[in-house]
Amino acid sequence: MEPGGIDAVAAAVSASGIAGRRLREVIAALAAGPTTLDDLVRDHAVPRRSVEALLRAAGPDVREERGKIFLNPLISPVYSDRLALHRLPDEPRVDGMAALIAAAPAPDQALDHVAATAETAERRARWLATTYDLAGARVVCIGDHDLTSLALRRACPDTEVTVVDVDERLLAYIDGQGAGIACYQADLRFGLPPAVAGSADLIFTDPPYTPEGVQLFLGRGAQALRDRANGRLVMAYGFSPLTPALGLKVQRAVLDLDLVIEAMLPAFNRYHGAQAVGSASDLYVCRPTQHTWQILDRRLDRLAGSANIYTHGEQSLEGAAARGPARILGGGPLRADELTVDLSGDPGAWLARVLLAVNVAKVTLLVPNQHPDLRDEAGQTALRELIGAKYDLRLRRSTPGPKQATVEATLRPAGEDGVAGWLLTHAHGKLGNVLREALVRTGLPRAAAAARAAELVGRPEYLDARLLDVPRHVIVPLLHR
Structure with a gap:
């Protein structure tokens, strides 16, 4: 049996990952009719060594006549189907x-x-x-x-x-x-x-x-x-x-x-x-x-932890450096009896994520007075909907100054809020595993709990994600089902 063929070519294209498109274009050119090695290199901007390797992979499927090379017409349809050559000329539609x-x-x-x-x-x-x-x-x-x-x-x-x-x-x-x-x-x-x-x-x-x-x-x-x-x-x-x-x-x-x-x-x-x-x-x-x-x-x-990466605005290189969240949001679970966190540079997302990340009996957090989770009743209600099964919150606006607010969070007793409380106190674990264990604690058999967890999460990609990384609009419905 002669070496090479469609399987070897497909493997070579696959090994090139997202860069394999140019190799498929080379194969498409061979399928279109007689050409030369020089033309394949020049027309498709593929190194000569790569083109030669592709030709060796094709082996007996490539013919040569009068100094021209081409793909055997009898086998071309197989290449076209296997390597989706017919899709290469398509101009993708993007509108709306x-x-x-x-x-x-x-x-x-x-x-x-x-x-x-x-x-x-x-x-x-x-x-x-x-x-x-x-x-x-x-x-x-x-x-x-x-x-x-x-x-x-x-x-x-x-x-x-x-x-x-x-x-x-x-x-x-x-x-x-x-x-x-x-x-x-x-x-x-x-x-x-x-x-x-x-x-x-x-x-x-x-x-x-x-x-x-x-x-x-x-x-x-x-x-x-x-x-x-x-x-x-x-x-x-x-x-x-x-x-x-x-x-x-x-x-x-x-x-x-x-x-x-x-x-x-x-x-x-x-x-x-x-x-x-x-x-x-x-x-x-x-x-x-x-x-x-x-x-x-x-x-x-x-x-890591540098607040100043932007060109303008409160998070700019000219702004004051934030202190506090790097160890909490950049590391593993943090446990202590009491914790004070300076979130004075919070662009809006840190407060909720810090409360998800820590399991501390009492947390005091300093945030901007106009923080989106505090500045109006809707924001405060949304924060409590997210974190209320884990922490009792006291929100003190304009404290200690007119541009600052203080959030005092007291951890609720373990097990008091069932599945929601278990999820929120295990935010560093994989969501599918944590939710399954929470359901097992309610009396469901493990297999049934795993199936129910997958059903509740809905999106398979989130099963292996930490609750800490899942968007709030995904977390909140889970807590209230």
């Missing part, structure tokens, strides 16, 4: 983004969000879909205030998409569109949700435009990659031509992670605002090197 963006929560000014145009979201999705092999792949959006995730799902319905963002409103909105996007809440300064780590083939991010912000978002993105050989990190970043020194600092921050900048598409992204950078930014394609994984954790440890 303008209405989705118009209905989304307003950009969070405290986090220096500036919205990209609908055309930009669509352009990003089309470019990703036509550049990479995304069928069956997973894309993680590290921050997604531009709704790139929704555009990508429209362009590539068979691509798994995950969003990690600090903004609860945004996560609820994305989840409410019914696109099957897995959403996780996290402030990246304190870490990446464990369920997201090592899960992605491609990362997309539009980070804060500071060296610290770019390095943090790209670093967390690298932690999310599962394909270290072929994975890509795609980033939007722009700087004013009047301040090239800032652009240099950011690019050095990228290189400090030992990421290679593989490509840069000028002025690819356009924004409503951001006029300091011409309402535009470039699209960078970064790729990890072998050394990235040796230094990544050290670089991120240097940034």
Whole structure:
């Protein structure tokens, strides 16, 4: 039996991960008719050694006549079906983004969000879909205030998409569109949700435009990659031509992670605002090197807990550094008799997550007086709906000063609030396991409890996630069922 054939070619394409698209284009060119090795290299921007390896993999299925090579016409349909060659010319349809963006929560000014145009979201999705092999792949959006995730799902319905963002409103909105996007809440300064780590083939991010912000978002993105050989990190970043020194600092921050900048598409992204950078930014394609994984954790440890990664607003480099939440939100369970936490720099998400993370008899937390969980009755009611089965809360506004508020939380007696109390006091465990154990404690057999837990959670991806990382709009219904 002669070596090579469709199985060997399919294996070679698969081994290339999301970068396999160009190899499929080479096979499609061979199937289309006689060509040359030089043309295959030049037309598809594939290294000669890679093309030669692909030809060796095809073995007897490739014919050569008069200096031209081509795929055996009798076997071409098999290649077309197996490698989906017929789908390569398709231009993915992405529309309706303008209405989705118009209905989304307003950009969070405290986090220096500036919205990209609908055309930009669509352009990003089309470019990703036509550049990479995304069928069956997973894309993680590290921050997604531009709704790139929704555009990508429209362009590539068979691509798994995950969003990690600090903004609860945004996560609820994305989840409410019914696109099957897995959403996780996290402030990246304190870490990446464990369920997201090592899960992605491609990362997309539009980070804060500071060296610290770019390095943090790209670093967390690298932690999310599962394909270290072929994975890509795609980033939007722009700087004013009047301040090239800032652009240099950011690019050095990228290189400090030992990421290679593989490509840069000028002025690819356009924004409503951001006029300091011409309402535009470039699209960078970064790729990890072998050394990235040796230094990544050290670089991120240097940034961990830093509140100052943004260019404007209360969380900017000019703002006061926050103290307190890093150890709690960036580590494991913390137990003590009493705890005082300074959340004076809370952008809105820290308060609830700290109360989920700790099991301390009495917690006192200092937060901004206009904190969204305190500033009106609706916010206070929502906080109690989330955490009331675990803590009794006393909310003292304008204390100790006009710009501050104090939250006093007293742990409720163990077992007093059944399943909800058990969930809230085990927020660091995998949600499926914790909920199953809570149901077993009510008398359900273990198998029945596991099935019921899966039914209650509804989304399989959340079964292995920590309650601490699941969005509030997912947690609250679980507590009240």
